[in-house]
Amino acid sequence: MPIALVDCNNFYVSCERVFNPKLEGVPVVVLSNNDGVAVARSNEVKALGIKMGEPWFKMEKIAKQHSIIALSSNYTLYGDLSARVMSVLSTFSPKQEIYSIDECFLDLSGFDPQSLMAYGQTIRQAVKRNVGIPVCVGIADTKTLAKLANHCAKKGFAGRDGVCDFGRGTEAQLSKLFSRIPAGDVWGVGRKITEKLLTMGIKTVEDLRTANPERIRSQFSIVLGRTVQELNGTPCIELDDDGTPRQQIMVSRSFGTTVTGLADLSESVASFATRAAEKLRSDGSVAASVCVYVRTNPFKEDEPQYQHSLIVPLSQPTDDTTRLVSAALVGLKAIYRSGYQYKKTGVMLMGLQAKGTIQTTLFDDPVDQARSDSLMNVMDAINRKMGQGSLTVAASGINQRWAMRRERKSPNYTTEWDELPMAG
């Protein structure tokens, strides 16, 4: 039951390169929101030793020395290209699990095991030709092994030309390969677990694979126990292709600058609640409660720190922007304290259920409900047509002094006609 894991190479950088060939062959880094830290690096940047998550201001010097091109992230562009990549990939298997913006699993059950390497090449060529994005393909019998095979393909450890199929290797070959890979490269093994494994003498993937399963389960968790089983070829994590809607929706941002007043904070919270409500409706869900969250800048250790959150229950589950915004603002008022430099707020929608399944109560007013639904439909339609944020609630503010920094953003090539560069 082979599974493929297809992962885009340096995804955000590759997206930028699709529309700007000058970025080809030169060091390029894409920065997070607020131009904060590196979230994607070209191979040239990786070679310079710049790490994932490194703050921009810490690498600015070396960036200047090597003429690194730094770009603000452009999630509109990346989301659009991701949808195109996923659409192409969906044609290669009846079962696809979209795992993140740049990777998906494909069920390759029933395919001829001998031909999977060639099939992987076909997949790579199709995505490159149709969308312009380079990908690598890892193939194995479990999701954890497929992730690892993809890692090997990317590093050029085994297989050739961006495809690695563990089904083509003998036990002895795989053992040898796994002894060269640190345990921390395995899916599900993060920093904390890597440290603890080291104290137990477990350094490599091979060490982890051959560890005592009972010991792993008792010392860590059943999750890591499953990881070990998956490394041994026993599937424990199902391929999930049913598109189950999210259980919670989070919208939060750090500000480009700090703010102190309730008015500015309210604008941000109203904006985030508005955006969260849009996501909620696109899922076809309703929320039972709203959580609002504020925070000062924890990196400024000499300044007074404050952070707080509050869950505001709704009288009945809703997807109405105005109700969700009101609830979020009520919560904000309750936790706001003056005298702090706030750096971030967030809005979380919780207790999500499918809209069709909500229980109607005595308090339901069908007329109000219909009015709310048609207003939200109009809002969503206008924003789809005119671009997100065209129509919003007044509480979101006009100036948005807290808005994030994006000083290096590329144009929205695929979604905004106005931003296409014109010849002449």
Added chain:
DNA sequence: ATGCTCCTGCGAA
């Protein structure tokens, strides 16, 4: 004992 909800920690991309 059992089953909840709430909260925190961890991991991933």
Added chain:
DNA sequence: CTAACGTTCGCAGGAGCAT
């Protein structure tokens, strides 16, 4: 010029509480 460190999601497991 200065100051500057992301966002969103799921899962597990413990605490606290009620039954």
